[in-house]
Amino acid sequence: MMNIMHPTLRRLDLNLLPVFDAIYRHSSVRLAADELAMSTSALSHALSRLRITLNDPLFYREGHRMCPSVYATQLAPAIASTLKFLNHELTPQPEFEASVSTESLQIAITDFTAFCIFPALMHKLQHEAPGLRLELRYLPHSPALTELLAGEVDLALGFSTSDDIRHPELDEISWFEDEYVVISNTRRTQLTLEDYLAARHLVVTPWNEKQGVLDLQLEQMGHTRQIAIKTPSMLSAPFIVAQSDLLMAIPRYAAEKLVPATDIRIFPLPFAIRPFEVKIYSHKRSGKRGVTHWLKAQLHMLADEIHSTQ
Structure with missing residues (x-):
């Protein structure tokens, strides 16, 4: 047998719950209708439907007041709390405003x-x-x-x-x-592929990877390079290069930002590789x-x- 989720809610028009809550709070059909922007006849019709669905009178008229039944008094706190929660949770997300955001x-x-x-x-x-x-x-x-x-x-x-x-x-x-370039100390005047393969290299490995994209490309070309030092951080690398004979491949934008800070020279990478x-x-x-x-x-x-x- 198929399990039907929420059988009570499936037979109840949830739009009737604000009607119940408004009548309970105001003890008046007219005031409840005003709050909900409904006519009194429409609100009375909604109350009739709710009475049928819940099989209870819910409210009795005593003079000008609508007094709740015992069942309605039991329901009222739960309905009020549920409506407050849903109203808060279902409020549309506000548009992001950068100038005032503190996210x-x-x-x-x-x-x-x-x-x-x-x-x-x-x-x-x-x-x-x-x-x-x-x-x-x-x-x-x-x-x-x-x-x-x-x-x-x-x-x-x-x-x-x-x-x-x-x-x-x-x-x-x-x-x-960005394209890869090579940085070296300023004593170097040229960089051919032969020079590159003969030199020793500094390689930045942020995740301690065994082989980088340049080494994979060189391997496909039938070459390997001599790696003298691996480091997970780029911060010290250009300063090590500036005071040693090591070479380092790095994106051009980063290399150009480093030139004013340390004594290095930039050379084109002497073999083709896909961009960084x-x-x-x-x-x-x-x-x-x-x-x-x-x-x-x-x-x-x-x-x-x-x-x-x-």
């Missing part, structure tokens, strides 16, 4: 996204969304599927060293593409859709500004 977002990042994105992003937000709060967390892996699905982070800004596995509950959009790509990941059913959509729009504007200055 907080958890954002998973890498060193690269923190270094290259957030200085310019915070410059924009301090004028357009001064109350918006951001909590940055390092990505334990990319693309932070587990954390996004669990609601532990609202957005993830990162890249993958392989083709991403798309998840049906996540939105994945390409945010920024940063992606934005978010949960399709996020409870913060308004603010995440707005922030993604700001990030896209920022990416356009970066490309226009390159």
Whole structure:
């Protein structure tokens, strides 16, 4: 036998519950009708339907007052509480207003996204969304599927060293593409493929990955490079390069931002490889859709500004 869920509610017109609540509070059909913007005849008809459904008179007229039955008195607190709860919970989500928002977002990042994105992003937000709060967390892996699905982070800004596995509950959009370049100390004057393969290298491995995209490409070309040091953080890497003979491959935008801070020189990568790509990941059913959509729009504007200055 099929189990019918909520059999009582299925036979009850829930629009009648506000009618009951208004009559109970006002003890008057006329005042209840005024509150509900109904005619008294329409409200009386609704009360008749409710009496039939619940098989109880519910209210008796005593002079000008509508007095509740014992059953109605028992029902009234539960109906009032339920209507208050539903009214609160079913209120449409307000439109996101950046200028007055005080929402907080958890954002998973890498060193690269923190270094290259957030200085310019915070410059924009301090004028357009001064109350918006951001909590940055390092990505334990990319693309932070587990954390996004669990609601532990609202957005993830990162890249993958392989083709991403798309998840049906996540939105994945390409945010920024850049070419790889090589940085070295300023004593180097040229960089051929032979020079690159003969040199020693510093490699940033944010998730302690065994092999990066450059090594995969070199392997397909029949080459390997000499990796002298691996580090999970990009912060110290250019300073190590500046004071050693090591080479480091890095997106051009980051390299150009580092030139004023340390003594390095930029060379083109001496072999072809697909662009470095940063992606934005978010949960399709996020409870913060308004603010995440707005922030993604700001990030896209920022990416356009970066490309226009390159």
